[in-house]
Amino acid sequence: MSAERLAHNVFFQLKDNSPAQVDALVAACKKYLNVQPGIVFFATGPRCQELTRDVNATDWDVGLHLVFVDKAAHDAYQDDATHNQFIAEMKGNWASVRVFDSYV
Template identity: 75%
Template sequence: MSKDRLAHNVFFKLKDATPAKVQELVDACKKYLNVQPGIVFFAAGPLCAELDREVNDRDWHVGLHLVFVDKAAHDAYQDDPTHKKFIDENKPTWAGVRVFDSYV
């Protein structure tokens, strides 16, 4: 098993992408997903509308970026009750979710 840090990046596409709904999801990320042990970096925010090059993937509204000390911390986060509460409360607002995990 690798001891490398693990980056967990999640991109949410909302059913209602009004600025207020985008901010609600950003706020929920900050409330529920920055409290688990093993997180060394956390950020959540909206798509940067000013960056619109051909290579920019723009099919999402809120990005969540976490780096964990290792894969074990990530795995514990997935089972954390606060993470599960975030999903239960916010999943109905999602039109789609894409997850990208990598060792860093």
């Protein structure tokens, strides 16, 4: 499986989910989490609040979506200094973080 691309989806629920704090987290994702080698797709943004069907999860504020060339690139990303700096700077406002990883 290691030769397959790996999708890394992270959903952040914020303690303070004001528009300014949502924007700050999105900006930090763009600054720190789009610079590591092996990323083939990057996107981040706020939850689309207009979608409220029964199947829509609404207990999160910011989504981060990455696809890595393979699991090894994902594993290197987890230990990357900019990834660790992002965590150190932003984790104080996280109420919860959920991670969904899959091969794609």
